[in-house]
Amino acid sequence: MNETSPKPSDARWRPLAILLPVAVACAILIRLCPEGGWTIAGHTIRIEMPAAWAHWTSTKTEPDIVLRWKPEDVENLLERYEKQLSAIEALDTVPGSDVSTASSAESEDTLALDSVTTPDSPRTEAITALDKSSQPVTTPRVDSLVPSSGKDWIPGSLRIRIPEGEKAAFHRLFAKLENGEPVQVLHYGDSQIEGDRISGTLRKRWQERWGGYGPGIQPPVPLVQSFALTQMLSGNWTRHTRFGRRDTTDLDENYGILASYATADTSDGPPCIELGRERRSSPSFGRWNHLELWHDTVHSPCIIRVEDVPTDTLVPGSPPGILNLAGSGMEPGGAPASVCFDGVPPKLFALYPVGAGIQWHSVAMRGSSGTLFRKLSRGPFRSQIRALAPDLIVLQYGGNTVPYTRDSTSAARYGGWFKRQVELFQVLLPDAAILVIGPSDMAEKTGTNWTSFPMLGAVKTALLDASLDAGVAHWDLLGAMGGLGSMPAWVASEPPLAGPDHIHFTPRGARKVGEWLDRAFWAEFRRWKTGGATKVITALKPKPSSVIPLQIKVDDEE
Incomplete structure (x- = not known):
């Protein structure tokens, strides 16, 4: 009968068996090392625990403050x-x-x-x-x-x-x-x-x-009333923003300088915007030379009226641009300026009451x-x-x-x-x-x-x-x-x-x-x-x- 040869020992644990005593020895040295280290032959030797391990070894608890x-x-x-x-x-x-x-x-x-x-x-x-x-x-x-x-x-x-x-x-x-x-x-x-x-x-x-x-550039449809000026809307307006709760019907990222724009239709009559002075603000906010209308590509004809006077016409196919609205200036104490649209306006990115300085x-x-x-x-x-x-x-x-x-x-x-x-x-x-x-x-x-x-x-x-x-x-x-x-x-x-x-x-x-x-x-x-x-x-x-x-x-x- 042949003798069975002994099974070879599992060598996979040998590195661990060697490293474990070394790690224990290092831990003991770290624990015993004084705060100032050891001075040997004029040289200072310090052994410190890695900062990431400090909370495992520290005996002090830092209270929350x-x-x-x-x-x-x-x-x-x-x-x-x-x-x-x-x-x-x-x-x-x-x-x-x-x-x-x-x-x-x-x-x-x-x-x-x-x-x-x-x-x-x-x-x-x-x-x-x-x-x-x-x-x-x-x-x-x-x-x-x-x-x-x-x-x-x-x-x-x-x-x-x-x-x-x-x-x-x-x-x-x-x-x-x-x-x-x-x-x-x-x-x-x-x-x-x-x-x-x-x-x-x-x-x-x-x-x-x-x-x-x-008062600076303004969104055509603000989320809240600004202290810079008063802004009143009539007609059916919709506000679209790239921030906050975005409209899921927006299929592109064309939001412009304010990251928002406004659209309107004529279902409730001509859409209008009225701008005036906010009396709680500085008087200088209630004055401007004229209004600028920042718009997207024009898709349908639209007549713009300022103070109920036809001022300009947006023609289908016109590219995005900035329209200077004549007669839309504001002086301190003046009546609010109104802008109305006869027809469906294009995307309106901004309405800018242009001041000076x-x-x-x-x-x-x-x-x-x-x-x-x-x-x-x-x-x-x-x-x-x-x-x-x-x-x-x-x-x-x-x-x-x-x-x-x-x-x-x-x-x-x-x-x-x-x-x-x-x-x-x-x-x-x-x-x-x-x-x-x-x-x-x-x-x-x-x-x-x-x-x-x-x-x-x-x-x-x-x-x-x-x-x-x-x-x-x-x-x-x-x-x-x-x-x-x-x-x-x-x-x-x-x-x-x-x-x-x-x-x-x-x-x-x-x-x-x-x-x-x-x-x-x-x-x-x-x-x-x-x-x-x-x-x-x-x-x-x-x-x-x-x-x-x-x-x-x-x-x-x-």
């Missing part, structure tokens, strides 16, 4: 901003000046903390381990932000970060402002600027400072993340935006992405998509200055508390990275508000600065944000005006209204 702002903390922040801004603007100092504002205003180092809330901040109450949704404090990319000092020309939390490569574009903008030339600003944003909030404040202040009038156009896109521009039909979008020829493009987005962002990878992916939109504007308008505005603080209800959305900081950072990588300017709205956790106090302020949804600003809050951004622009303009000089400026003040062209008297209340 929820920052609790009080309304008086926000009011104190506003007062501190106002105190330093007023002191700086009164002295007209620039960086490096021998005249310090320390005697008349708080140190900038103090104000700089307003963009980074900390657990031990004297103006916050840190409540730890309240619930699983509580969040730790995050810090900004300090290497990307310009530090502030007591002699700076703007509080650090309010400063516009302009990369070196983007300064030439802003200098061109400032030169046009200084010379009294017409300036076009195209301000895209989400629902934070809906109804002309924030943007209306900027338009008013720029027109007062540098001259101009007009500073033209600040507000384009609100409710529900948009700001990543739709590359999806629009390139030809019509390119021709229309170049016809407007903006000197400054403002992109204010991020808020609609925050609630649906699950992790930092998703936030970074969004930042990459947004960067591609910025690059599109750089190609279409290579001479325009571009400013990206990040999201505000936003809170959700967690238990009995309102807490900032978990990925808000990641989305803010993603937009900051996208701006810096694309080489365009950035303004941190979240930091200006006070950082994560500040929104509930904005809501609780008297009167409220933000609404009960803990996402949108009230008119008062939006006006405050607009004023901050305007003063940030004014600070950069002052710095450009001095050429970076370090001397004290004694003559640089806003121009008096008597020398500003195209200025509308503020006391016009007819």
Whole structure:
């Protein structure tokens, strides 16, 4: 009988058997290694656990932190901003000046903390381990932000970060402002600027400072009434948008410069649009020279009547264009201007009350993340935006992405998509200055508390990275508000600065944000005006209204 040979041992486990003792030995060495390492023959040897493994070995638990702002903390922040801004603007100092504002205003180092809330901040109450949704404090990319000092020309939390490569574009903008030339600003944003909030404040202040009038370009059918002007419709109108809830009957991406258009039929009589002054707005918004009608290809004959007078005829086959409507101007105190269509009008992309001087156009896109521009039909979008020829493009987005962002990878992916939109504007308008505005603080209800959305900081950072990588300017709205956790106090302020949804600003809050951004622009303009000089400026003040062209008297209340 043959002896059976023994089965060969399974060699697949040999590497593991060898590596396991080595791993155990390494783990022991890492655990025993003192914080400063071992010093052997004058050399220091340190063994550290990879950062990704730290939470498996750490014996310390970092409690979640929820920052609790009080309304008086926000009011104190506003007062501190106002105190330093007023002191700086009164002295007209620039960086490096021998005249310090320390005697008349708080140190900038103090104000700089307003963009980074900390657990031990004297103006916050840190409540730890309240619930699983509580969040730790995050810090900004300090290497990307310009530090502030007591002699700076703007509080650090309010400063516009302009990369070196983007300064030439802003200098061109400032030169046009200084010379009294017409300036076009195209301000895209989400629902934070809906109804002309924030943007209306900027338009008013720029027109007062540098001259101009007009409410800016308008959608023929607005979602909500704007504070810039009154807009009344009669007839059967339909609004189509590329953002928010898109009409499923739209078969192409031809939405134009506003990413929306309007259609109408004659089933309820001639469709008409009436534009007039909104009495709550600046008087300068209620004046324009004439109306422009931005339309698509004409498919059926249509007579246009202005103030019931036949003015023009759209002929079938006419290409997309911009129609100047004679007799459609508006003077302060005048009756609303009406435009009616005898026949079915073509797609109407925009109705532009053409003013003069500073033209600040507000384009609100409710529900948009700001990543739709590359999806629009390139030809019509390119021709229309170049016809407007903006000197400054403002992109204010991020808020609609925050609630649906699950992790930092998703936030970074969004930042990459947004960067591609910025690059599109750089190609279409290579001479325009571009400013990206990040999201505000936003809170959700967690238990009995309102807490900032978990990925808000990641989305803010993603937009900051996208701006810096694309080489365009950035303004941190979240930091200006006070950082994560500040929104509930904005809501609780008297009167409220933000609404009960803990996402949108009230008119008062939006006006405050607009004023901050305007003063940030004014600070950069002052710095450009001095050429970076370090001397004290004694003559640089806003121009008096008597020398500003195209200025509308503020006391016009007819």
